[in-house]
Amino acid sequence: MTTRERLSRSDEDIAIVAVAQTPSHRHYDDSEASMLMDLTNQLLAESGLERSAVDFTIAGSCDYLSGMPFAFVSNVDGFGAWPPVYESHLEMDGAWALFEAWVRLSVGDIDIALVAGSGKSSPGNPREIFPLQTDPYTAAPLGLDPASVAGLQARALLDAGLATERDFAEVVSRSRRDALSNPNAQVKKDVSADALLAEPYYASPLRKHDLPPISDGAAAVLIARGKRARELAKKPVWIRAIDHRIDSHHLGLRDLTDSPSARLAAKGVGLHDGPIDVAELCVRYSPEEIVLRRALELAPGTAVNPSGGPLCGHPVMATGLVRVIEVARRIREGRARRGVAHAASGPALQQNLLCVLEGDA
């Protein structure tokens, strides 16, 4: 039995007991910390907890997005700087913060953690910032940006006969239509694939609508262990498993039509041990949905990105945690019993994290 299985099958299961997210804004006129403060207050109000009852706080954010060294330190203000608690930070999406918090609670000495992710992409230029994630000798000096890499991935799918340009447009059309019922979505519209296909290329064979919008936003969840979870929430949403896998950072060594790391993560979380009612996938570029559907072997009955997904709102560093929240919300509302949230980082789905959530039977 792996560590992961042992952790998730113990009597000390860990659940999401409250969720909060800001809308995805084109520009938010105050700080990340101020957004996190609103979310923290919402979570505490919903769970009836005092701030002092939170044992551990952890945030995911990106200093390059914020445009300041140590920007993440001021984000701690959002949680309330007093009283001090165990505190951690990742230069990763909030979904990875959830992973760390889940592992931290599994140690067994503390019960409650507050997890957040936040980012403001509007002040900077994401297209110039994200090449810095790539190899510093052979890729970053070329300004190799995620949209361009998504274009390479799209072409590889076309050439392999695994998708058509219409498939990409259909992903966008469906996502934007689904986003009409999501109050937090930034881009929503009933638009046909035909209308989308009439637009000019941006990073051929991709068009601008195949890319995510530039967004500001934040997301946060409160998680609790065992008995405490049942006390704090009428309908706790149990975290059954989380796994994170990475493909090579050398694009030329990867088969861009597939995602071996997503496949491995799916195996790691036991994705197919039961039916999956809903999957919220971190589809930042429309071809990624094609790749992920294949890699995760999703059944036709699984609802994919009913929120509209990142194509309709992409608050970088919160986008992955928003996927977790969207799945948790559906389980809590009784619209799904078991679901999977996916978070991604790096160009062309280089890093993949899966989180399986379940309601009570």
Place this chain on the structure above:
Amino acid sequence: MSALPPVHYRLEYPYTRTTGPIVGAFLTALRDGKLLGIRCRGRVLCPPLEYDPETSETLAPDFVEVGPTGTILSWTWIAEPSRKHPFAEPFAFALIRPDGADGAICHALKASGPDALRTGGRVRAQYREERRGAITDLYFAPEAEAEDRYVPPGKGAVEMTEHLISLDYTEPLSPHRERYAKGLLDGKFIGQKSPASGKVYLPSKGYDPIERVRMSERDDVVVSDRGTVVAYTVITPVQYYGQKETEPYIRASILLDGADQPLGQQDIRSIGVADFRSGMRVRAVWKPKAERSIADVDNRWGGTGEVIERWEPTGEPDLPFEKIMEHNW
């Protein structure tokens, strides 16, 4: 007063990296107009890696020249290049397998247009006139459009690379920070008084971080321009990238009367290091109104702009340490 213009700022990190024996050999070869791969269990990888991507084992420096021709495995036409891209005019990024290599290199492809490109198409390595031992020395072109140029070899091995990360940001001041900035132009320090704790924050971040309460314009208060030095440091400038100072200087935290949070990073030029001390009472001498600038006030650092001529001693007796110890660190 009308709205202030958006704030622009630039974040820069000049990276200098050692190349090591594998990347160094690759970049040295690029400078000399050659493309190198490395042998890895029967395969040839280009660009060469220091390790086997499957087993993570260290690879011996067993290089083999590949290219200069190769095959397009995938490509995307970049209609609107970014400032960081290798070409200002539309071009392609492509995955290219150099002849003699397995796997591909991702690089820029300069072509007359997207119609000149197709998966499976043949390309040739091209080298820039000025080369400095970097990945940008190279680009590719479709074989039909490529030029055959003699590339004179350079001197020595490429042991270092330089990469200046330079990012630009533009955003409006947040509403509370804008009121603070306008106050500075007006010769006033505008802080915010927490409705929860009564503590006065200056400059305010728009919230009380202890009580977790957001604040609004109703909570704005004007704070005195007199105060007490609660902490300071004497900085001897190190000449790093971007350093503008050459002589030792003082940075002080000043707790203005009526505020609960010291104003940090105050530049002290007119009081000597020997005379300066915590507890000293000082007051702001404002610049003439026409000379005041808030160019360096932003949402991040706060700053006091170019509005204060200098801080000068008021001549009042020093405050005892017990009165300032909460702010002295």
